[in-house]
Amino acid sequence: MSDWPALLRQGDRAVLARAITAVENETADAPAIYAAVYPHLGKAHVVGFTGPPGAGKSTLAGAYIGELRKRDLSVGVVAVDPSSPLSGGAILGDRVRMTGHAEDDGVFVRSLASRGHLGGLSRSAARVIDVMDAAGKDVVVVETVGAGQSEVEVAEVAHTKVVVCAPGLGDDIQAIKAGILEIADILVVNKADLPLAARTAKQLSGMLGLTSRTGWIPPVLRTQATNGAGVDELADTIDHHRREGVAGRDHASPLRRMRRLLASSAGETLQSWIDTADNPELDRICERLLKGEVTFDQAARLALDILTRRAEGS
Amino acid sequence: MQASNTHPGKVLMVEVGTDEHDRSAQALAAGLRDGGLEVVFTGRFADAGALARSALEEDVDLIVLFAPGAGPSPIADIAAALDRAGLRHIGLVAAGSGEQTAPGLAAVIGAGPPEGDTLEKLRKLAAQSRAGSGGLHK
Numbered sequence: 001m002s003d004w005p006a007l008l009r010q011g012d013r014a015v016l017a018r019a020i021t022a023v024e025n026e027t028a029d030a031p032a033i034y035a036a037v038y039p040h041l042g043k044a045h046v047v048g049f050t051g052p053p054g055a056g057k058s059t060l061a062g063a064y065i066g067e068l069r070k071r072d073l074s075v076g077v078v079a080v081d082p083s084s085p086l087s088g089g090a091i092l093g094d095r096v097r098m099t100g101h102a103e104d105d106g107v108f109v110r111s112l113a114s115r116g117h118l119g120g121l122s123r124s125a126a127r128v129i130d131v132m133d134a135a136g137k138d139v140v141v142v143e144t145v146g147a148g149q150s151e152v153e154v155a156e157v158a159h160t161k162v163v164v165c166a167p168g169l170g171d172d173i174q175a176i177k178a179g180i181l182e183i184a185d186i187l188v189v190n191k192a193d194l195p196l197a198a199r200t201a202k203q204l205s206g207m208l209g210l211t212s213r214t215g216w217i218p219p220v221l222r223t224q225a226t227n228g229a230g231v232d233e234l235a236d237t238i239d240h241h242r243r244e245g246v247a248g249r250d251h252a253s254p255l256r257r258m259r260r261l262l263a264s265s266a267g268e269t270l271q272s273w274i275d276t277a278d279n280p281e282l283d284r285i286c287e288r289l290l291k292g293e294v295t296f297d298q299a300a301r302l303a304l305d306i307l308t309r310r311a312e313g314s
Numbered sequence: 315m316q317a318s319n320t321h322p323g324k325v326l327m328v329e330v331g332t333d334e335h336d337r338s339a340q341a342l343a344a345g346l347r348d349g350g351l352e353v354v355f356t357g358r359f360a361d362a363g364a365l366a367r368s369a370l371e372e373d374v375d376l377i378v379l380f381a382p383g384a385g386p387s388p389i390a391d392i393a394a395a396l397d398r399a400g401l402r403h404i405g406l407v408a409a410g411s412g413e414q415t416a417p418g419l420a421a422v423i424g425a426g427p428p429e430g431d432t433l434e435k436l437r438k439l440a441a442q443s444r445a446g447s448g449g450l451h452k
Contacts, residue, residue, distance in 0.1 A: 002451065004450045004451075013367075013370060013371065014370055015450065016371075017370055017372070017373040018449050018450050019450060020373065021373040021449070022449060022450060025321070027449065029449060029451075033450075083352075084348070087347060087348045087349065087350045088321065088322075088350045089322075089346065089347035089348060089349060089350045089352060090347055090352045091344065091347050091353050092352060092353065092354045092355065093355050095354055095356060095368065095372070096355070096356045096357045103361075103363065103364045103367055108371055109368075109371055109372075110371060110372065111354050113321075113352045115321070
């Protein structure tokens with residue numbers, strides 16, 4: 001595999017798999033992969049599926065992938081599941097829900113654990129999408145953790161955001177309203193055979209009329225992922241969104257995205273340092289917090305001061 | 315304060331030769347997760363070639379076959395499919411299998427949620443497999 005950059009560009013399955021691992025684990029090979037991938041970005045259309053748990057995201061994404069294959073498009077899939085905050089382990093179950101056991105040269109599925117990263121994706125997800133893009137996938141489908149509210153990160157990586165929900169759950173609608181309705185390009189009421197599907201769709205349409213920023217009014221579709229009803233219309237609508245050129249209007253520029261990733265990565269590093277460092281100064285700050293002598297904001301600044309001093313001293 | 319991205323291992327888990335949909339398979343998957351492993355759970359075994367392809371795409375370190383009552387033949391089929399796919403480095407582990415040895419089998423563990431020493435063994439196997447994969451430069 002010495003000529004891995006060429007093989008990666010050709011979509012070689014083994015090279016793609018190992019390049020993703022290197023990016024995910026930030027191994028010594030990762031910088032060379034970023035460099036090899038960088039000139040070839042921006043060709044794939046990235047479609048994000050998000051929404052509350054139980055709405056049928058995976059099954060719907062799977063049906064959409066099937067529809068893309070009928071249209072002879074190659075597909076990369078990034079499916080993110082949550083890591084256990086206690087053990088760091090994870091059960092990644094989307095793969096089987098999405099593709100069954102099908103063997104298809106046109107589909108490459110990769111499951112990622114969120115590894116403590118909040119925001120619905122994993123820290124490396126954006127880069128994994130880039131690697132699939134450079135490997136020549138026509139469409140990259142991204143499925144988020146589905147925790148409900150804090151899934152806005154997908155807006156930064158996906159050109160077209162599909163928000164999936166199930167009919168008739170009042171709380172469900174609340175969750176969507178609170179966090180992810182704003183990012184939806186297309187809303188899907190899945191399980192449309194259930195009672196209340198029509199009412200839910202109507203409620204969502206009502207909420208959406210007020211939120212258009214780009215001139216694109218997000219349509220509300222109804223699907224049944226389990227039998228494929230409405231899936232061709234979903235694929236048409238996603239493609240329409242792509243062709244309209246409104247796709248990704250609030251899609252962050254790569255530099256902007258990198259700034260966010262840097263901020264989040266620095267935050268994680270800082271958090272783990274404050275949490276675990278053997279430092280009496282930090283203990284004193286916490287003591288003052290306990291006694292109410294400083295606010296959290298002040299305490300955080302004091303903690304940062306320690307770091308700044310250390311950086312200047314070294 | 316270096317953020318660490320090393321993890322103890324990624325596992326593909328599949329049910330082999332079980333008829334009823336098995337709660338104990340899910341308990342095993344949960345046990346592996348609680349041991350810090352990332353478990354791609356693919357449900358019921360269908361085809362050795364498809365399994366090898368999943369293992370390749372997911373770039374796993376181990377394949378755990380939940381196989382109480384499974385005979386040697388599916389295990390041998392899977393080992394052969396891994397060989398054909400160039401995935402000999404992946405550790406093949408049977409859980410709850412009646413077979414104690416089979417060609418290509420790296421370890422046999424119990425079908426129940428794994429105890430500390432079993433997890434230790436799996437982590438060690440995963441690390442060996444990762445070292446043997448050669449990454450991009452195979």
